[in-house]
Amino acid sequence: MLIDRRTAGLIIASVVLALATPALAQFQPTRPLELVAHNGPGSGNDAFARTLAALFEQEKLVPVRVQVVNKPGGGSTTAAAYMASKAGDPNTLAVYTNTWLIDHLVQQAAQVSLYQTLTPVARVVIEPGLFVVRADAPWNNLKEFIEAAKAAPGKLKQSGGSITARENIVRQLLAKSTGANWAFISFPSGSERMAALLGGHVNLMMIDPGEGIEQVRAGKLKVLAQLADTRLAAFKDIPTVKESGYELPKIPQVRGVIGPPNMPAEALAFYEGVFKKLAQTSGWKKYIADNYFEDGHQGAAESRKFLAEFEGELREQLQTTGAKIVR
Amino acid sequence: MDIINGLVQGFSVALLPVNLMWCFVGCFLGTVVGILPGLGPAATIAMLMPLTYGMNPASGIIMLTGIYYGAKYGGSTTSILLNIPGESSSVATCLDGYQMARNGRAGAALGIAAIASFIAGTVGVILLTLMAPPIAQIALAFSSPEYFALMLLGLSLVVLLSGASIVKGVLSLLIGLWLTSIGTDLFTAESRYVFGQTVLVGGIDFMVVAIGVFALSEVLSSIESRDETNVLPVPRGILNLLPTWEELKACRFAFVNGSLVGFFVGVLPGAGSTIASFISYGIEKAVSKHPEKFGTGVPEGVAAPEGANNADSGGALVPLLTLGLPGGSATAIMLSALVMWGVKPGPLMMEERPDVFWGLVASMYIGNVMLLVLNLPLVPVFAQILRVPVFVLFPMILGIAMVGAYSASGRIFDLALLAGFGLLGYLMVKFRYPTAPLILGFVLGDAMERALRQTLMMSQGDITTFAERPIAAAMLAIAVLILLTPLLGYFNRWRTKAIEG
Amino acid sequence: MGLGRDRDVISGAVLAALGVFILSQALQWNFIGPDGPGPGFFPVGYGVLMIVLSLYLVVKSALRPDPAARTSNDWPGTGRALATWGMFAGSIALMEPLGFPVAFALLAAGTIWLVMGKQLWVAIVTAVVSAACFWMVFSLALGLNLPAGYAWTPLLRMLGIG
Numbered sequence: 001m002l003i004d005r006r007t008a009g010l011i012i013a014s015v016v017l018a019l020a021t022p023a024l025a026q027f028q029p030t031r032p033l034e035l036v037a038h039n040g041p042g043s044g045n046d047a048f049a050r051t052l053a054a055l056f057e058q059e060k061l062v063p064v065r066v067q068v069v070n071k072p073g074g075g076s077t078t079a080a081a082y083m084a085s086k087a088g089d090p091n092t093l094a095v096y097t098n099t100w101l102i103d104h105l106v107q108q109a110a111q112v113s114l115y116q117t118l119t120p121v122a123r124v125v126i127e128p129g130l131f132v133v134r135a136d137a138p139w140n141n142l143k144e145f146i147e148a149a150k151a152a153p154g155k156l157k158q159s160g161g162s163i164t165a166r167e168n169i170v171r172q173l174l175a176k177s178t179g180a181n182w183a184f185i186s187f188p189s190g191s192e193r194m195a196a197l198l199g200g201h202v203n204l205m206m207i208d209p210g211e212g213i214e215q216v217r218a219g220k221l222k223v224l225a226q227l228a229d230t231r232l233a234a235f236k237d238i239p240t241v242k243e244s245g246y247e248l249p250k251i252p253q254v255r256g257v258i259g260p261p262n263m264p265a266e267a268l269a270f271y272e273g274v275f276k277k278l279a280q281t282s283g284w285k286k287y288i289a290d291n292y293f294e295d296g297h298q299g300a301a302e303s304r305k306f307l308a309e310f311e312g313e314l315r316e317q318l319q320t321t322g323a324k325i326v327r
Numbered sequence: 328m329d330i331i332n333g334l335v336q337g338f339s340v341a342l343l344p345v346n347l348m349w350c351f352v353g354c355f356l357g358t359v360v361g362i363l364p365g366l367g368p369a370a371t372i373a374m375l376m377p378l379t380y381g382m383n384p385a386s387g388i389i390m391l392t393g394i395y396y397g398a399k400y401g402g403s404t405t406s407i408l409l410n411i412p413g414e415s416s417s418v419a420t421c422l423d424g425y426q427m428a429r430n431g432r433a434g435a436a437l438g439i440a441a442i443a444s445f446i447a448g449t450v451g452v453i454l455l456t457l458m459a460p461p462i463a464q465i466a467l468a469f470s471s472p473e474y475f476a477l478m479l480l481g482l483s484l485v486v487l488l489s490g491a492s493i494v495k496g497v498l499s500l501l502i503g504l505w506l507t508s509i510g511t512d513l514f515t516a517e518s519r520y521v522f523g524q525t526v527l528v529g530g531i532d533f534m535v536v537a538i539g540v541f542a543l544s545e546v547l548s549s550i551e552s553r554d555e556t557n558v559l560p561v562p563r564g565i566l567n568l569l570p571t572w573e574e575l576k577a578c579r580f581a582f583v584n585g586s587l588v589g590f591f592v593g594v595l596p597g598a599g600s601t602i603a604s605f606i607s608y609g610i611e612k613a614v615s616k617h618p619e620k621f622g623t624g625v626p627e628g629v630a631a632p633e634g635a636n637n638a639d640s641g642g643a644l645v646p647l648l649t650l651g652l653p654g655g656s657a658t659a660i661m662l663s664a665l666v667m668w669g670v671k672p673g674p675l676m677m678e679e680r681p682d683v684f685w686g687l688v689a690s691m692y693i694g695n696v697m698l699l700v701l702n703l704p705l706v707p708v709f710a711q712i713l714r715v716p717v718f719v720l721f722p723m724i725l726g727i728a729m730v731g732a733y734s735a736s737g738r739i740f741d742l743a744l745l746a747g748f749g750l751l752g753y754l755m756v757k758f759r760y761p762t763a764p765l766i767l768g769f770v771l772g773d774a775m776e777r778a779l780r781q782t783l784m785m786s787q788g789d790i791t792t793f794a795e796r797p798i799a800a801a802m803l804a805i806a807v808l809i810l811l812t813p814l815l816g817y818f819n820r821w822r823t824k825a826i827e828g
Numbered sequence: 829m830g831l832g833r834d835r836d837v838i839s840g841a842v843l844a845a846l847g848v849f850i851l852s853q854a855l856q857w858n859f860i861g862p863d864g865p866g867p868g869f870f871p872v873g874y875g876v877l878m879i880v881l882s883l884y885l886v887v888k889s890a891l892r893p894d895p896a897a898r899t900s901n902d903w904p905g906t907g908r909a910l911a912t913w914g915m916f917a918g919s920i921a922l923m924e925p926l927g928f929p930v931a932f933a934l935l936a937a938g939t940i941w942l943v944m945g946k947q948l949w950v951a952i953v954t955a956v957v958s959a960a961c962f963w964m965v966f967s968l969a970l971g972l973n974l975p976a977g978y979a980w981t982p983l984l985r986m987l988g989i990g
Binding site: 040041042043046047050053054068069070071072073074075077078081106107108109110111154157161162163164183185186187188189191192194195196198199200201202210213214215217218220290322323324 | 369370372373376377380466467468469470471510511513514515516517518521523524525526527528529530596597646650651652653654655656657658659660663666671672673674675736737738777781784785787
């Protein structure tokens with residue numbers, strides 16, 4: 001069977017056209033979108049990535065399947081290295097948190113810079129924090145706790161994660177400005193931190209609101225103060241740290257989305273638009289409310305600027321925690 | 328009687344045909360991912376969670392939980408047949424399970440694993456039914472000093488696990504302790520023993536070590552001794568594929584031991600089923616009349632860890648449902664699923680959503696029966712795998728080992744580590760070092776170091792804190808006693824000699 | 829040469845060296861800090877214990893060789909095992925460019941043919957069939973991201989699949 005020259009010419013022309021069109025028109029992903037989470041299934045970050053994936057599909061924001069890929073290891077180091085290896089790929093995104101900035105500052109091996117090497121796409125949410133103690137504890141506000149810590153240096157204890165985590169930075173800043181001193185005990189999982197508090201083995205913990213709300217509702221824990229700019233709707237009666245009489249620099253806990261190095265401009269514009277649209281959907285608003293997050297939406301350029309500034313602030317604040325800064 | 332009312336309500340939910348179906352689907356999927364290495368229960372639950380968005384919460388959590396405990400039933404299969412642990416919690420099952428298979432008792436080992444899983448799984452659910460809120464309070468009394476004592480108790484079992492030479496056993500343990508330190512220190516963010524490698528900053532995955540040291544080194548040793556025909560004899564006749572009455576009778580204590588240890592360790596948010604299975608195995612060996620036979624294929628060496636591994640499922644649900652505290656990654660996803668449905672796990676869940684709480688508990692009774700019925704007929708089928716000629720079986724084992732090690736993190740580097748640990752395991756066997764202590768050290772070392780440092784930070788360096796806490800003190804005393812037994816042996820031998828001389 | 833009683837001497841010496849390495853690193857880290865034990869606390873402990881026990885092992889077996897350990901080594905068998913290991917390591921090195929199915933098929937064919945002494949065609953058929961089964965079960969049915977191999981990307985792109 002032979003094809004005459006004209007038909008062949010038509011086929012070639014249409015193939016060329018088909019190949020050229022996507023570059024001219026707006027970018028649309030054609031392969032499944034990979035959404036990288038820097039820890040395993042079951043972590044808060046994995047849950048966040050899976051929620052994004054589900055909302056993308058529910059709200060038809062992307063025309064392809066979204067696949068959550070877990071790249072755990074070394075805080076964010078493995079995931080960041082994986083993203084760096086995907087230069088120019090328009091089908092891979094990752095969810096970042098403060099950890100990505102911090103690891104780069106304190107880990108020699110974490111060479112990937114979040115905003116210099118990789119391509120910031122959007123900042124998505126800001127997580128407030130709550131200072132909680134056991135309901136039967138003698139302190140009813142942050143001031144009383146800090147005064148008690150001053151009276152018995154080193155006797156009171158706070159449970160938390162890594163020493164580079166926000167809760168320890170906040171503790172160091174509070175301790176420094178007030179002269180109080182209480183211990184910080186690291187536990188690897190949120191459950192262990194909370195169990196230590198509920199069991200009375202430590203006295204204080206700083207939590208995400210979603211993490212401890214049930215304990216507060218059941219009358220097992222009470223909230224001393226909230227770390228947020230303005231009082232959260234769900235905690236109207238709880239003073240902020242500032243209202244409690246303590247000035248702290250801004251230390252937001254952020255989650256956002258990052259692309260690989262040299263992400264094509266059209267692809268970046270497309271995903272930036274996706275997150276802009278996402279912020280308006282009812283599914284997203286419900287998720288934000290259910291988890292007591294603040295909407296922290298910022299576009300690509302804005303979030304890059306934010307990350308650069310925030311890294312500088314973190315570098316300063318981390319020095320107070322005693323962590324070794326390598327960059 | 329609140330509990331009876333609750334159970335009645337629970338069964339009225341769980342016995343609805345639609346919930347029975349989802350329970351079966353969950354158990355079936357769990358069995359499949361348990362048997363196949365590579366896809367763990369946590370990853371499976373995370374993948375299937377979106378499918379349950381539209382379900383009612385009781386059906387959804389019944390299915391997801393079915394995957395969770397179903398996977399533990401299936402996990403023992405490859406441990407016994409191929410010396411490849413399917414999940415980290417079935418590593419301890421390799422020790423005697425694979426040896427039973429080598430003795431021609433593969434079917435019996437699989438059968439005992441299924442029966443132990445059923446008994447202990449059911450006991451775990453019964454304890455969950457009867458005493459969830461009070462036991463959660465006991466779990467909260469457990470803190471770093473108690474965890475340290477528990478881990479030390481576990482490590483003292485090395486004395487029992489080490490076979491002929493205690494010195495070599497302890498050296499093997501120390502290698503495990505070192506390997507588990509590799510990575511970032513939680514307390515100071517200091518990198519330890521990473522050799523400047525980014526890939527090591529997160530530490531080494533347990534499955535990579537276990538598969539390398541057990542499965543890969545076993546293949547190399549078998550190739551060395553050149554077993555031309557089938558290495559593992561499979562007897563003909565269906566009766567020879569089932570456990571004998573004597574074998575089951577030998578497991579009587581193991582069933583009880585596995586059930587209780589698994590449940591109570593499972594309740595602790597900081598321990599987990601891998602630790603539970605090793606401790607149960609150690610206790611079984613410690614009380615046995617013939618401890619020297621452990622590791623050569625004794626049925627109770629399969630029943631105890633397998634039982635503990637499954638009783639752990641019931642235990643792990645206690646803090647999840649009554650405190651909202653998940654102990655591991657699979658339960659953490661179940662927590663986020665519950666939150667998504669608007670069910671709030673925590674102190675108020677039993678009152679506010681009794682349908683979900685009791686429906687789930689009741690479904691686990693049903694699910695355990697389903698799993699037994701599903702798994703027992705599979706025993707003779709799986710035992711046939713061993714009839715596959717060696718020249719096909721060995722490459723298959725190598726391939727499964729690769730998939731199992733790779734899928735944990737998706738890094739080629741982990742395969743290179745797997746090769747390294749395979750060689751290490753082979754050399755250890757060649758130089759007559761026991762490998763089980765290395766695995767034990769790897770499992771417990773990290774948690775033990777953490778607990779000790781937390782304890783001393785909390786007490787401001789005062790070690791008398793251990794003496795002031797009765798649970799910790801009791802466990803430490805037992806651990807020291809176990810550690811001293813070999814010295815007692817030396818003393819006895821010296822005394823006999825002295826008297827005879 | 830048999831490995832005989834040298835077994836304990838050799839392995840003890842190696843472990844003593846490892847212990848010295850562990851200790852030398854651990855001493856660079858904080859042993860006890862202001863808040864409690866530091867990152868060096870534990871490694872110093874097991875490092876010292878490792879050196880002591882391994883030296884004890886060396887001395888003991890040098891002075892009083894254990895007659896039970898005096899079995900000679902099966903060198904041809906060791907060669908077979910190490911050859912298998914070499915092929916396993918080689919297959920892992922090839923996995924990134926060639927992908928799991930091809931690298932695994934090469935490993936399977938190599939071990940069946942060279943180590944187990946089967947005929948070449950048996951080895952090739954078994955290897956291809958088992959590689960295909962693995963790919964179907966784990967990659968297609970379970971959806972695991974096994975490496976597909978970047979060497980094939982141009983080829984697949986030419987065929988319009990990639």
